[in-house]
Amino acid sequence: MDLFGRMTIIRLENGDLLIHDPCKITDAIRQQIDDIGPVKYIVAPGSYHHLFVMDFQAKYPQAETFLCPGLERKRPDIPFDWILGNKPDPRWANEIDQVVVSGTKYMWEVAFFHKPSKTLILVDLLENIGDDYRHHANWVLRFWWKFVFRMWNKPKPAPEYQMGWGNKQIVQTALHKILGWQAERVIIAHGETIEEGVNDILSEAWKKVLKA
Structure with missing residues (x-):
């Protein structure tokens, strides 16, 4: 199944x-990227979100690479500078917060x-896949999301998370931190951006692990 994906570009206050x-x-x-500014940081934020890191490294060899914990073992072929943690890099800490979610x-x-x-x-x-995403969804994806995962028009975590979380207490702490940010918008890799009712949607999507 091809879920498509979304890359996000963050322009820091200094233009990086x-x-x-x-x-x-x-x-x-x-x-288009070069028209926005100089690429200084390449971030692989998840265990399954790393496929094109090396392509960007080849195009932007001066950029520093940050990996999600565990990717350094899963993809030892990817050169990197830093492993992401719960503390943001000082160079973006004033603008970006972050937290590791050790899901499974x-x-x-x-x-x-x-x-900002x-x-x-x-x-x-x-993941937020449904009617608004139908132009990107072939019949295979629609079948699985509607009838197997029951996720069509219902924002939920990826099926891999739903099949079982790891240390629930650690996960809950991370998810509560996210909810504490009081976000007004969510940009996600798979599906439509969420522009309203963010914490209500997140709380509903994560209710099984939050109440565990």
């Missing part, structure tokens, strides 16, 4: 760019919160 969850880079995409043995991610725009950025902790 943080590339979150790199996508396949083309000449046209590179030109196989799937972790680092949630980011852009303070009150925007939460996630990859697999929330």
